[in-house]
Amino acid sequence: MKVGVFICHCGNNIAGTVDVARVAEETRKIPGVAYAINYMYTCSEPGQDQIKDAIKKYDLDRIVVAACSPRMHELTFRRTVEKAGLNRYYFEMANIREHCSWIGEDRELNTNKAMEAVRAAVAKVMQDKPLYSSSFAVNKRVLVIGGGVAGMQAALDCADGGHEVVLVEKSPSVGGMMARLDKTFPTIDCSICILGPKMVDVAQHDLIKLYAYSEVEEVKGYVGNYQIKIRKKATYVDWTKCTGCGECMEKCPSKDAYDSFNFGVAPTKAINIPFPQAIPKKAKIDPTYCRQFTKGKCGVCAKICPTKAINYEMEDEIVTEEVGAIVVASGYGLLDIEKMGEYGGGRYPDVITAIQYERLLNASGPTSGHIVRPSDHEEPKTVVFVSCCGSRDKSIGVPYCSNFCCMYIAKQAILTKDHMPDSQSYVFYMDIRSPGKGYDEFTRRAQEEYGTKYIRGRVSRIFPKGKKMVVRGADTLLGTTVEIEADLVVLANAVTAAPGAPQLAEKLHISYDTNAFYVESHPKLRPVETNTSGVFLAGCAQGPKDIPASVGQGSAAAAKVLSMLSKDFLENDPAIAQVNQNACVGCLKCVKTCPFQAIVEEELRGGKVVAKVIQTVCAGCGVCTSTCPCGAIQLQHFTDNQLLAEVNALCLS
Amino acid sequence: MRVINLSTTSDASFIEQVKKESGQDPAECYQCGNCTAGCPYTEFFDYPVSMIMRLIQAGQKDTVLNSKAIWLCATCETCTTRCPCEVDVAHVMDTLRNIAYREGRYTEKDIKTFYEAFLTSLKNNGRIYELGILMGYKAKTLHLLADADLGPNVLVKRLIHFQPNKIEGRDEVQRIFKRFAEKRDNEKRDNQKRDHHG
Numbered sequence: 001m002k003v004g005v006f007i008c009h010c011g012n013n014i015a016g017t018v019d020v021a022r023v024a025e026e027t028r029k030i031p032g033v034a035y036a037i038n039y040m041y042t043c044s045e046p047g048q049d050q051i052k053d054a055i056k057k058y059d060l061d062r063i064v065v066a067a068c069s070p071r072m073h074e075l076t077f078r079r080t081v082e083k084a085g086l087n088r089y090y091f092e093m094a095n096i097r098e099h100c101s102w103i104g105e106d107r108e109l110n111t112n113k114a115m116e117a118v119r120a121a122v123a124k125v126m127q128d129k130p131l132y133s134s135s136f137a138v139n140k141r142v143l144v145i146g147g148g149v150a151g152m153q154a155a156l157d158c159a160d161g162g163h164e165v166v167l168v169e170k171s172p173s174v175g176g177m178m179a180r181l182d183k184t185f186p187t188i189d190c191s192i193c194i195l196g197p198k199m200v201d202v203a204q205h206d207l208i209k210l211y212a213y214s215e216v217e218e219v220k221g222y223v224g225n226y227q228i229k230i231r232k233k234a235t236y237v238d239w240t241k242c243t244g245c246g247e248c249m250e251k252c253p254s255k256d257a258y259d260s261f262n263f264g265v266a267p268t269k270a271i272n273i274p275f276p277q278a279i280p281k282k283a284k285i286d287p288t289y290c291r292q293f294t295k296g297k298c299g300v301c302a303k304i305c306p307t308k309a310i311n312y313e314m315e316d317e318i319v320t321e322e323v324g325a326i327v328v329a330s331g332y333g334l335l336d337i338e339k340m341g342e343y344g345g346g347r348y349p350d351v352i353t354a355i356q357y358e359r360l361l362n363a364s365g366p367t368s369g370h371i372v373r374p375s376d377h378e379e380p381k382t383v384v385f386v387s388c389c390g391s392r393d394k395s396i397g398v399p400y401c402s403n404f405c406c407m408y409i410a411k412q413a414i415l416t417k418d419h420m421p422d423s424q425s426y427v428f429y430m431d432i433r434s435p436g437k438g439y440d441e442f443t444r445r446a447q448e449e450y451g452t453k454y455i456r457g458r459v460s461r462i463f464p465k466g467k468k469m470v471v472r473g474a475d476t477l478l479g480t481t482v483e484i485e486a487d488l489v490v491l492a493n494a495v496t497a498a499p500g501a502p503q504l505a506e507k508l509h510i511s512y513d514t515n516a517f518y519v520e521s522h523p524k525l526r527p528v529e530t531n532t533s534g535v536f537l538a539g540c541a542q543g544p545k546d547i548p549a550s551v552g553q554g555s556a557a558a559a560k561v562l563s564m565l566s567k568d569f570l571e572n573d574p575a576i577a578q579v580n581q582n583a584c585v586g587c588l589k590c591v592k593t594c595p596f597q598a599i600v601e602e603e604l605r606g607g608k609v610v611a612k613v614i615q616t617v618c619a620g621c622g623v624c625t626s627t628c629p630c631g632a633i634q635l636q637h638f639t640d641n642q643l644l645a646e647v648n649a650l651c652l653s
Numbered sequence: 654m655r656v657i658n659l660s661t662t663s664d665a666s667f668i669e670q671v672k673k674e675s676g677q678d679p680a681e682c683y684q685c686g687n688c689t690a691g692c693p694y695t696e697f698f699d700y701p702v703s704m705i706m707r708l709i710q711a712g713q714k715d716t717v718l719n720s721k722a723i724w725l726c727a728t729c730e731t732c733t734t735r736c737p738c739e740v741d742v743a744h745v746m747d748t749l750r751n752i753a754y755r756e757g758r759y760t761e762k763d764i765k766t767f768y769e770a771f772l773t774s775l776k777n778n779g780r781i782y783e784l785g786i787l788m789g790y791k792a793k794t795l796h797l798l799a800d801a802d803l804g805p806n807v808l809v810k811r812l813i814h815f816q817p818n819k820i821e822g823r824d825e826v827q828r829i830f831k832r833f834a835e836k837r838d839n840e841k842r843d844n845q846k847r848d849h850h851g
Contacts, residue, residue, distance in 0.1 A: 342735070388685070393737035430685045460690030460735050474686030479704055481695040 002034035004060035008042035008067035066094040087130035094121035123649035131574035138224040139324035148176020150539025151329030153554030173278035186442035223534030236285035241309035244281035248301035257289035266366030332540035335494040380487030390494035403544035405492035575637040576618035583632035590624035663712035675748035688732030698722040724761035779823035
């Protein structure tokens with residue numbers, strides 16, 4: 001066995017605090033090492049050529065590169081050794097950068113640690129076995145979770161690329177938050193006018209199968225071959241018969257149902273169609289308000305419905321869909337303003353949230369676009385906007401910036417002046433964050449052309465005084481406290497992860513951060529991928545972002561899906577668990593602990609029961625290997641013998 | 654307005670001292686102004702509380718320790734409650750008052766006298782004796798008639814007594830004062846020694 005070791009300087013990253021020449025010199029003394037050299041940038045083309053040349057010249061059969069983290073360049077070097085004719089698993093990386101040169105300044109200690117890392121890697125590479133990938137067929141259908149603008153964009157792009165798309169939306173209509181907005185910044189174009197055509201495209205696309213008012217119940221399988229259980233929630237209306245005529249909604253006697261589309265700005269009927277442009281435009285019954293359900297008698301809608309679509313006996317239905325890739329675009333939630341007790345949201349009717357104000361501005365909203373105070377339905381003359389309502393506030397657990405509030409507040413201030421030219425708007429802000437194209441000009445316009453008064457400081461208290469709401473805040477530029485007597489106060493409450501985001505993440509085996517936003521593979525270079533292959537992210541599920549960014553991510557996720565599905569077969573990673581049937585005692589503990597359901601029971605001829613790993617499902621996490629009482633299940637490339645060789649090399653040195 | 658030369662006047666050791674004595678990190682303040690917005694005394698302050706925090710960040714020791722604001726603060730803790738950065742602002746103000754007292758900077762002499770009268774009463778009686786505090790304070794400040802109109806009311810409501818209500822364990826309260834004085838003296842001596850050697 002002839003091991004070649006290549007020690008990288010990584011410029012000064014490693015050579016700055018590690019004596020690489022000495023590491024190479026010491027490495028040459030290790031039994032089995034036939035060749036060792038240090039080089040400026042091993043990952044560069046000449047660096048890789050050096051490896052290939054050495055393999056030929058010195059007849060090397062195992063390679064170790066001591067450089068950065070294997071997360072950076074393991075694949076690069078595996079390809080290099082493969083090109084030189086070796087199995088790609090006859091390769092090991094010793095991390096002497098992240099684990100060594102970057103964390104200490106003592107050159108002597110760092111050099112020692114680097115030598116130990118190399119010694120361990122050499123010991124392991126000598127135990128490595130050749131491994132070969134197997135390939136499996138890919139299901140070319142796509143699941144998109146969430147029918148907001150990001151999800152719709154991803155669905156349309158995938159479908160236009162020729163793939164069948166299953167779009168699951170938990171509310172009765174696609175459109176998401178954007179469908180609720182009046183106008184959009186910085187162009188003040190009508191939100192539903194630009195979103196509507198996309199919603200219609202989704203409804204009419206031959207390759208998109210829409211499950212509205214449905215949720216993902218269970219995700220099984222692996223990249224290329226997922227089985228998805230979808231719960232179609234009971235609407236109590238047969239949507240194959242419902243024409244969306246709206247007669248039921250008109251006649252329904254239960255008039256005080258909570259309108260989640262309008263965020264409770266006004267009540268709706270117990271049977272309702274959320275908004276005029278809804279897709280699908282179908283009615284649904286809310287059983288918590290419907291008299292047929294609460295009192296056991298009514299039946300008005302059933303009598304009035306011209307197509308006899310009402311079915312009070314309807315139950316949830318579970319359907320299964322098979323797909324090869326998943327795009328998660330499950331959107332965001334909003335902070336409960338009652339958490340900011342000093343602002344009085346929830347206690348005082350004239351303190352409302354920005355999305356509620358958006359519904360007041362909207363022509364298809366409950367007030368037909370007339371701005372009125374919720375308390376007395378009078379037109380407000382003084383409107384105060386409070387930005388950072390909960391955002392950047394670690395005392396209530398939202399340390400991050402909600403990204404787009406600065407911009408929509410400027411927009412709402414402009415629209416307020418448009419609706420009521422004699423009104424005056426004030427904005428309390430900490431910093432105006434407007435880095436997008438045309439964004440800063442927009443916030444300047446709000447101040448210069450529309451006369452919005454911007455006050456640099458936070459609001460401490462909001463309290464009633466007669467018919468007015470007194471907003472008490474600071475003007476830190478004036479250096480004092482200021483008070484404004486407002487008719488209406490609009491709170492820009494913080495963007496949070498969507499309710500149920502962690503539960504969905506657990507079904508999908510993707511990770512989420514402390515704020516329950518989904519984590520991308522790499523914050524810069526892999527922004528729409530997750531660490532679970534086959535699952536991609538788009539929109540606010542990954543973090544607060546505005547419409548252009550959400551649409552961009554929707555298309556980006558679709559591009560990733562399309563490139564993956566351009567192949568008919570995918571190769572699996574051979575570094576997965578394998579059962580030694582002779583040693584397995586059939587206790588099947590591994591079956592229970594496997595987080596991916598990748599291990600099943602198998603009965604051999606003669607009746608012996610053993611565990612069996614489904615190659616394509618196994619993710620190589622290694623949980624089973626530490627569970628097995630007799631060492632019968634081994635993770636390839638990380639077997640007990642291979643790891644113990646590393647330990648021995650460290651302990652014996 | 655005065656030009657502040659940050660290169661020459663920013664006192665890093667003052668920032669460190671405030672940080673150490675208060676246990677709060679002034680760098681955590683991002684100047685949102687919520688403390689000033691909630692403060693009921695802003696109208697009496699020479700520097701609003703958010704600006705005191707900013708002056709600490711800028712290391713402006715003299716401006717901060719000579720300010721009226723640190724003496725006028727009533728420690729109602731609205732600033733602490735509202736602070737989104739979880740800085741205990743009221744405790745920072747308290748710390749500044751303590752540092753100013755130790756350095757003999759009494760910008761609001763009456764308030765300093767009141768504090769002293771309060772503590773003397775506590776030390777002598779084991780609890781506060783309102784009339785005693787009043788007399789001590791008025792004798793020193795010569796504000797003999799201030800708030801005198803409130804006298805009859807508090808007398809009728811029996812909120813003020815002519816005899817101190819001497820509690821049990823007075824000597825133990827006195828011991829606390831004594832121990833604190835000793836500790837303070839030791840610290841002073843140590844500091845002097847250090848300064849001498851340094």
